[in-house]
Amino acid sequence: MKSGLQQEAMSTLQATATAVKTSYDTLNNDDFYLDKNGDFMKGDYNITKHMENIDQYTDGLDTEVTLFFGDTRMVTSLVDSSGNRIIGTTASPEVTDTVLNNGEIFTSYRTTINDKNYYCYYLPLKNSDGSIIGMVFA
Numbered sequence: 001m002k003s004g005l006q007q008e009a010m011s012t013l014q015a016t017a018t019a020v021k022t023s024y025d026t027l028n029n030d031d032f033y034l035d036k037n038g039d040f041m042k043g044d045y046n047i048t049k050h051m052e053n054i055d056q057y058t059d060g061l062d063t064e065v066t067l068f069f070g071d072t073r074m075v076t077s078l079v080d081s082s083g084n085r086i087i088g089t090t091a092s093p094e095v096t097d098t099v100l101n102n103g104e105i106f107t108s109y110r111t112t113i114n115d116k117n118y119y120c121y122y123l124p125l126k127n128s129d130g131s132i133i134g135m136v137f138a
Contacts, residue, residue, distance in 0.1 A: 013121035
């Protein structure tokens with residue numbers, strides 16, 4: 001029974017991460033980058049300035065979502081105990097190696113973020129030339 005519940009949870013995380021990635025991929029035909037102010041951009045769309053949009057993927061669900069630039073958490077639905085978004089933190093070396101360096105999906109049933117336990121699903125976030133510029137986490 002535990003295995004079945006874990007598989008169901010991981011399928012939900014996969015679907016959520018894929019939906020987030022797809023929506024940002026189709027936002028416009030431009031690439032992701034950091035602007036001179038350090039804001040996470042996709043073309044002329046400032047993802048950082050519209051961080052609340054990420055919450056649409058998690059409303060009513062027991063799921064959180066993050067967009068990483070490189071290994072750094074730039075946009076997230078995760079908040080700390082004071083209600084501040086957890087941005088600027090980095091992914092573990094294991095996640096970074098698997099997703100950013102090898103272009104593979106990383107999953108785990110034991111991940112701790114801000115002292116809370118999570119199942120996690122990370123997939124590569126790519127620019128139009130196929131280069132991996134970050135990750136999507138659910």
